[in-house]
Structure formats: C-alpha cells, structure tokens
Amino acid sequence: MTTSARDVGVAEPELAALPAPRRGPEFLYFARRNVKLLIGVSIVGLMLLLAIIGPFLVPGDPNAYVGPSAEAPSSAYWFGTTTFGQDVFAQFVHGLRNTFLVGALAGGIAAAIGMVVGFTAGYRGGVVDEGLSAFTNVILVIPTLAVMLIVAAYLTVRGVVVEALLIGFTSWPWAARAIRAQTFSLTAREFVDVARLSGMPSRRIIFREIAPNMSSYLFMTFILLFGGAVLIAATLDFIGLGPTQGTSLGLMMNNAVLWSALQLGVWWWFVPPGLGIMAIVGGLYIMNVGLDEVFNPKLRET
Amino acid sequence: MLKLDRVSKVYKVGAFGGTELHAVGEASFEVLPGQIVALIGESGSGKSTIGRMILRLSPITSGTITFEGVDITTFRRRGLKEYYRRVQGVFQDPFSSFNPIFKVDRAFATVRGEFFPETSRAEFGGKLAAALESVALNPRDVLGKYPHQLSGGQLQRLLVARALLLDIRCLVADEIISMLDASTRVDVLNLLGDLRSRGLGIVFITHDLSLGHYISDQTVILRGGVVVEMGPTERVFAHPQHEYTRMLLASVPQLHARWGSADDHVVASP
C-alpha cells in the first residue's frame, strides 16, 4: 500500500522541519525581541561592567581623603567629592562591586536552601511537606532587621560574608514555597511515575527529571532573590547594620544622611548610590518580567 | 501470578486528616500468565488506584497483593527493582509520560543505567532494536526525537517497548488507548493481544466497555472502589448479573444497534 502511494507521492515535509516548540532557537527568537528583557539586561549589564572594571580605573582605598571637600562633579572627580574629600566615583564603583557580591552570595544561599526545602516538600508531600511548610512559615515571619540587630550586638566587626549569610538564611522561604508549588505539579506528571518504575531513587528523580523541567523558573527565582538581597543589603547598610569595613551603596547613603548632605546641597553624594540601587533592582525585576514572557508562550503578545 | 486479596485504599483528607475517603474497598482478583484482565469502571471507581498499588506507586492501606507468591509490600530497594524487572506499567497520557525537554532515547538510557549497567552499548542497542521491532516501530523513525515530534500512538508503543526491554511477566496498562486517535487505537490494542500470546499477563484498565470486550479474557467491573461483578468477559457482557453492569452496557453507544431498540444491551455475536 505505501509503496504505490509513495511512488506517485510528492515528498512529505520531514518531521524535523515541522513547526515544533523547540526550546533553543525559539527562546532566542523571542528573547531578542522582548523589549523588557533587553532593557533589563542592558541596565544590569552596564552596572555589572562598571562594577568589574570601575575599581581598576580608580584603584586604592575608596575611603581615602584625596581631594577638596564637597566639590561638585568635575573632570577630575566625575562624581565629585564628599564633605571629607573622598572620591564619590571611587566609592560608587567599589560599593557597586560589594553590592553585587552580597547580592550574588545571599541570593545563592537563599536559592540553595529554597531548592532543597521546596523540592523535598513538593516531591514527598504528606507529613514531610507539612513539617517543612511549618518550618518555612516560621522562618518567613522572622524579621531580618531584628536578627541583624542582635547579631550586631555580638559582632562588633562584620564583613560582607556575614551580611550575605544572614540575608541568605532569612530570605529563602518564599522561594521554597514557589518551588514547592511547581514541584507539586510536575510530580503529578506521568514521567515521574515512569522514572520511579525504572528504579530511580528519589533524589535523582528530583535533580535529573524535575529540576531541569523548571530550569527557567529556577533561574527567575534566583534573579528575584538576587534583587531582593541587594535591596535588603542596601537597607541594612543604610541604617548602619551593614559591614563595618569597606563601602557599599547603602553605606554611602548612610554617610550622606549622617553628614547632612541634603541640607548642604551635596546632592552628588547620595544621588549616584540611590540611582545605582534603583537601577540594579529595577533592571533585575524588569528583566524577570521579560523572561517570564519569553518562557511562557501564553503571556506573549501575539 | 498476580493476586489481589481484599485490597483496600483509604485516603485521609481534610484538615488534620479527619475525613476518610475510601478509594478502593476489598478488591480481590487474579491475573494468570497469558491472560488479559480488564478493570472496567467510570471515574472514581478506583481502577487507576488499583493499578498504582500493583505498581507500588501508592501504598496499600489493607489487604495483600502477591506476585508469584510473594507479598509485594515486603520489597525494599533491591527487591523493588527486581519486582520492576517483572512488572511494569504504561499510562494514559503519552505526552506526559516522557520528559518533554529530553529526547525519547533518554527513557531507554535510564533503563539501561538502572537495570543493565554491565551491558555494552552495542548489546543494549540490539536488545532495543528487538523490542522496537516487537511493537512495530522502526528505530530510525522514533529514536533521536523529542516527544512532541512523535504521535501519541508511537509514544505509547515506545513505552511498551521500554517495558519489554525488561523481560516482564505482567504489564499494567492504565487507559493507554484513551488519548489516541480512533484509527491507531486498535493497533495498540492488538499489540496487547500479541503480548498476551507471548505469555504476559496484562491488567487492562479502561472506562471503555467496547475495548474491554474486544481484548480481554476476564472482566472486573468496579463501582466506587468496590468490585460489583467479575468473570469471563463473554459471560459478563452477554449475561450481566449486576444491575450496574446492565446499566453500563445499556449506555454504551454501539454501531450495530440503536439505543432503545430491542437488542441494544446485547453484544453482537461474530
């Protein structure tokens, strides 16, 4: 039957050429065209570039007293100087680097804990889920501020790492809940049953079957955790609970307020760090919305 | 070979697990080699739950399921793996049964990694080709492809081929036909008939009485988790004893008689 039909038939389109939702090329196609994603990536990329190469442009201690006090932005000092004669631009780029470090570290810790708790609760369900959810809810209501105050009382010298650890250990709950919900729905899919019937142990099923399926979701979760960590770190620094050494954007704003920069008209001291924080966090959130549209076909505007 | 003895499944639902939901109540039946047993019921009848309990995907609340004389709840890691060498399952949604982001080959690679770690790639390739041939699939058509590039029928056959790689004695087929197109259903059903003639025992779970009548030797009718009627298929369909069975048979749309005509509940003889 097929031979006679094939003899007279016109070549059928190859299966591979059919319009199929292939992940690679389709993702890039939409990624390139999504305005929000492009804007977000540009902003964050620019800041990241500054954070990386900036400190090489202005080496040395950013808190050193190098110039005349309270001088407006000029060709010598691009962002001007503080009331103590510190180079605002130097502080800015070093602070930017610290901000990114804290964000990445805290975000990474929170993501890791969130994944472990979320996957386990979502996959196992039942008593394990109830226990982990209760634990998550407890952590959720602990205020980071209160914890930091207590820590600050005990540790007189604090570094970036401690701050990152603290933020990381207190901001994972919402990520755990989000991951748990996604894991629930994926675990109900039949390919998980098939994997169990293949004798795969649970841990391997989670990391080799379920997690790859939600890779875009995990990526977006990390971006949000990163942005959130930056914001929390800036807030903590602003009220003086941040690292005792070095500099960061929040710390710059703290000092600016402390030394009455607004009243003195030294706007170039607090405007750059403020805009910097806004740009990073805002850029990350815009990027996230754009990514959501790229990954989820239903959200795309046709 | 596979025996269920007063098997029950009770779910605890509601706040603090206060309410009890009886999904399956004291079901007992047996599957012999070279036999297809159809579990027929509507939604909520517990038929899929029984399938899952047989496959150890859901724990049994009470009763025993024995395979070749051994209680299956006694199996731990290694024993369970040995059980899965003998008993496998195929499910309803072929597109959900494969991980959509990987090629279909991965399902076979997983089987090789878990069950045949010592086998060389070439030898396994030979086994795979033989399994694909027995489900009437051409390796070149299906290997190296993503699930969305293949049809439902091809995917279901791939799942059966995966089960056959393991030299199974019993297959649990849970609504494997319902998501396939009419013109391919019968071919996959006939495949089950071939497996039966090779000595496999098959638990065929379905809501479609016509399919059960076509392929099975024994029929078990379930309602609300309880077995209401059981027996050789021809007898259950020709002389239904239970009122529920009669109602079901009367509601099935058939192609040789209209509803309300004199012989609409009687199945045509060949």
Place this chain on the structure above:
Amino acid sequence: MALRVEDLRVYYRSLSGDVKALDGVSFAVADGEIMGVAGESGCGKSTLGKSLIRLDTRMRYVAGRVDLDAAELPIWDDGRMNPYRYKAVSIVPQYAMSALNPTRRVGRMVAELLQSRGIRPKTVMPELERRLDLVGLSNDVLRRYPIELSGGMKQRTVMVISTLLNPSLLIADEITSALDVSSQRAVAEMLVGFRDREFVKSMIVITHDLAILYQMADSILVMYAGKLAEKAPAEAIITAPRHPYTRLLISSLPEVGVRYTDRKLSGIAGKPPALLDPPVGCRFRDRCPLASAKCLEEPPFVEVEPGHHVACWEA
C-alpha cells in the same frame, strides 16, 4: 432555517507560516437536522465549529461564505458577529463544564451572562427554571457552586444555558468526551430532545466518537486533514460508507462488538499530513489502499447518491 457553508477556508497563524486547518469546505444543514462532524485530531472539526461563531482570535478567516437563515453571517468580523452570538448561533465549547467560574454560584453566573448580552435576567428566568426541570435538574442548581455538581449535571446545565434563547444553530464541541458512560447517554438524548422540542433549530455535533453520532445524529460529516471526506445520513455512513478513510475508520472501531479472538481489527497505518504545507491532491493519498496517480488531483466533493456526498475518485 438552514445553514449553508460555501468553500470556507480558515487558517491559523504560526511562526512558520499558515496552518491550513480548514481548507475549502462546503455543506448544508437543513432545518431541524442534527449533523455530526467526525474526524480525528487535526482534521479541522473544532476549527469548523469555532469559525462559525468566531470565538478564537488566532484564527484567520481567509475565504468562503456562511449563510444562516438565508442571511450571511459576518464571520470574518469579530464585532459584527457579536449580535449573532448566543442568539442566532450558540456554542457549547470543549471543556465547557470545566470552564464554569468556580467562584460564582451558577444562578449568578447566568444572570451576568444574560446582562452582558443585553437581556434582563428576570424575563428569561422562568423559562430557565422550566428547562432545568425538563432535563432532570432541580432549580437548586442555580444556588450551587460548580464544584458541588457532578460532571453530568454541569454538562446539562451548560447546555440548558447555551440554548436558553432558542438559537437557530447550536454547535456542540466534544460534549460527551469528558463524561462517564452513564452520563453520555443522558446528555446525548437530552440534545436530541432539545431539537424535538424546537429549543434549537439545527445542530452541529462535533466529536471523534462515531458510535455516539450513530445514536443521535441524522447525518454525519467525516473530515480529514482540513477537508471533507464524506457526508451522508448516519445509517448510510455506518453501514455503507464509500470513502476509503470512512471505511477503514469504521472497520477499526471495537464498538461493532467483535472480539480479538474471533477477528482481529486493524487500524490505519501512518498519520495525517501536517497542515503547514499540505500535500498536493487528495490528502488521504499516503495511507489509502486505493491510491493511484489520479489521486494527485484533488477529488471534488460530489453527490454520488441522493444525500450522500463523497470526495474520492474511487467512490
């Protein structure tokens, strides 16, 4: 009055081009006729149903003319179709029973629906209650939330609501597929009852289940890959089909009551062609046992017997 469709073409836009889901179909449905549309996935039956009421924004109307009650239906224009929807043409879409708003009581949802169509709910409430009673549902249903109703009850409720304004044409898309066997018969018989009581003038019932069409439809239209294969009275389609696809399809159905041990049924090998770039000529060519060089030219959909149309050179 009657429905007449002439050379209807509806395509779907996609990244790689147009998917020719409905590629030139012409048929007529008489007053009081229940026509079943059968076919497998991708044949275009759902597209046909949705295009007659223009419900899906991804569809692109390309060509063709649809007349209902001797007046043309503006199916290419979303806005102009609005006055016809629910009043002249009504649809029970697939998964309708799962699409009931879970946060609204049924009665409130119906009132909102009527208001959105510019009708005062109070004027039709008595009729609604009478019809619910007719199909065996108590008026209590209006005070319940969807989750409190069973699948069969929800489907019957949806059907009563869809036919409340006595539309000329009702399109029922896979209304029995998600139901249990015991509810299927009740719902199918209910639909025929609606036609008998003239709540609806004509009906198009879309489903993949030929057996249920045999029970309830007057005529059956078989579609394949976006085109029509055969249209005939239900009895003729089942007992004396003329298109090779229909013949093979019917002989592959276990509903005839045959057993494997007596006679092995066989399906149709292969799969339907992709509609992005459909093959030239008859689309069933590749899977057809009767195919020949003649089939490179598309066969027209002609009447070979009174009331029996087939698109095949060999019929």
